[in-house]
Amino acid sequence: MVNLTIDHLPVTVPEGTTILDAARSAGIHIPSLCYLRGVNEIGACRVCVVELVGMDRLVPACNNVVEEGMEVLTSSPKVRETRRINVELLLSQHDCHCATCVRSGNCSLQTIANDLNILDLPFEKKVPETRWDRSFPLFRDASKCIKCMRCIQICDKVQTLNIWDVAATGSRTTVDVSLNRKITQADCSLCGQCITHCPVGALRERDDTRQVFEALADPNKITVVQVAPAVRTAWGEFMGLSPEQATVKRMVAALRRIGFDYIFDTNFAADLTIMEEGSEFLQRLKNPGAFKAPMFTSCCPGWVRFLKSQYPDMVSQLSTAKSPQQMFGAAAKSYYAQLLGADPQRIYSVSIMPCLAKKQEAALPTMESAGAGPDVDVVLTTRELSRMIRAEHIIPAELKEEEFDEPLGVASGAGIIFGATGGVMEAALRSAYYLVTGKNPSPDAFRDVRGMDGWKEATFHIADTPIRVAVVSGLGNARRLIQALRRGEVQYDFVEVMACPGGCSGGGGQPIHDGQELAESRSEKLYGLDAIADLRFSHENPSVQRLYKDFLVRPLSEKAHHLLHTDHTAWEMPLSPDSQKN
Incomplete structure (x- = not known):
């Protein structure tokens, strides 16, 4: 067992526990977007960052494990400001027309942005264009993708079909159908698990x-x-x-x-x-x-x-x-x-x-x-x-x-x-x-x-x-x-x-x-x-x-x-x- 403090509260958890799970065991909620236990633990979104006393840089709580005597701050001024900036950067490449989104009211990004009281965006807005066959039962809206990689990991690790992959590089990095295919050319089973594990409205069914x-x-x-x-x-x-x-x-x-x-x-x-x-x-x-x-x-x-x-x-x-x-x-x-x-x-x-x-x-x-x-x-x-x-x-x-x-x-x-x-x-x-x-x-x-x-x-x-x-x-x-x-x-x-x-x-x-x-x-x-x-x-x-x-x-x-x-x-x-x- 490992003893530590989280937001000044003493916490004891088994060795190997992540900071995120340790906080949850103590009733402390740390927001996250990309994390899926056992499937996607890559710390891509940087929304779950926390401060470790004595360390200059912030670390993601989802893929860092606890250590004896560790002091964790989940909502310090440094954490709140960094988390806010990270979410604002996500929103700068996200179609925020929530009223016309199928996930409005059930969107993790929307919830976190509201919790952070983000009322305007300081960064230039650059939303990617969506090109998709709208007759296909599964629809992907590129303008809403936050590059959390959940869809890739679910399809690769759980369903083993490898339909999705990372495309492009740098600021143009996105998720698309693998092997440079159109979705109608892929061997997608249409199981829809990528949809149910997407935290936003980037993936949905064709609405009939x-x-x-x-x-x-x-x-x-x-x-x-x-x-x-x-x-x-x-x-x-x-x-x-x-x-x-x-x-x-x-x-x-x-x-x-x-x-x-x-x-x-x-x-x-x-x-x-x-x-x-x-x-x-x-x-x-x-x-x-x-x-x-x-x-x-x-x-x-x-x-x-x-x-x-x-x-x-x-x-x-x-x-x-x-x-x-x-x-x-x-x-x-x-x-x-x-x-x-x-x-x-x-x-x-x-x-x-x-x-x-x-x-x-x-x-x-x-x-x-x-x-x-x-x-x-x-x-x-x-x-x-x-x-x-x-x-x-x-x-x-x-x-x-x-x-x-x-x-x-x-x-x-x-x-x-x-x-x-x-x-x-x-x-x-x-x-x-x-x-x-x-x-x-x-x-x-x-x-x-x-x-x-x-x-x-x-x-x-x-x-x-x-x-x-x-x-x-x-x-x-x-x-x-x-x-x-x-x-x-x-x-x-x-x-x-x-x-x-x-x-x-x-x-x-x-x-x-x-x-x-x-x-x-x-x-x-x-x-x-x-x-x-x-x-x-x-x-x-x-x-x-x-x-x-x-x-x-x-x-x-x-x-x-x-x-x-x-x-x-x-x-x-x-x-x-x-x-x-x-």
Whole structure:
């Protein structure tokens, strides 16, 4: 243990603790912009500088460790003036039109500038010009970049895709797409982790709320919206709602107030996915010579993009089942249009997802199975939903709870846990057990695949057959698993992969809380909802049973294949020069 003083307060912390963490342990807040624990500890922004008594120069608190007898001043006149100048220099190259910034009110730079009472800038303003393809789901605004390098480090160290890099030199130094590429030429998975770890508004999703508002105002359109499981855990965070207030049913009420005609639960399609993907897995398991193991889940489009660009020779091991989003879109423009007696062309299908890659997935040419244009017309992130609620001046806390519409609003607990890492695997195994044995297992029989570990594995027995499974979240972990498979170090029958650490709960379209990772707490809410659900098995969903009885016939039928499955080889990923990695 090391003894020191911080702002004249005695502090004792373990050896090797940074000054920043030591101060936090004593309840002393030191502002920072670039710091991300274990990921970005380079002291680039110089906002966290502190004074060490007896030393002339200031040091960054984020990457200097404590020493015995050290005396630290975090807010001395010298520190305040230096910190102020450093922030003013950042602002001199920053577009400060906060009123038109998506992160206004949730921007670390804005907060620190306000705390320092910076009311004008003494330095000449030089803001870089933004050149970007605005049709791409991920948007980078160069005029807001503060060169903190977080996006580079997250993409390199956590997701291992190396999409971002430092460009130019000197005062012209900035961050841009690596290898002198345009973003449309890069093998970006669209996981969005660079967005959720950006402290300012330099990175964001393409905003598609305007076209949704236009559709809502069109009397010739029937607006149908689906909401993903992970969205319900986070939608109220930016509106100050407590977990007790931010219920699923209150979210439904807000969507009705916005003006959607029919509001459904993507969990319904998650149950449908389990029926198709689970049946496909059992089919592969019975014919080991015809299929290469393991079978990979295909629910996460960020993971699909990663596999196609990094290991294209393994694409055949992906399940052909579409994601729940796309299954729902196909069902909405075929089965549900039939139930309504409506022309499928009139249905305008919107999905609300915790994800950016879903925007690109919906635009794929292979996702127009119902014959009425794209099966999903527009994808919104959780953040865009929050912005729409605010734009309509809706106060969710004052709304009475309302139910999803039927029949596509009925879902099981198995569908709910799709939003957590391991949830797809657990849901699939619950129904696979039933499909093989004819009886239900304990709903929690496969809970060993739960948890936030980036790579989990387990072996379960179904009718005396051992099933070797693995669950991975985060693309860096996915790469390590694939490399281990290629080296023959591990063997699995079934593997679930989610691009974002923690799964969809930590998705790139979720609300941003700088410095906090909330995937675990959000996932716990999903497991809590599963535990109290009336239905906990996908195959027991009465609406899914009715869909098969009245429309699809059975899992893996010809009609089910047409509407609910896809060909992953029918579209291409842009390949960077080093994309063929081993």
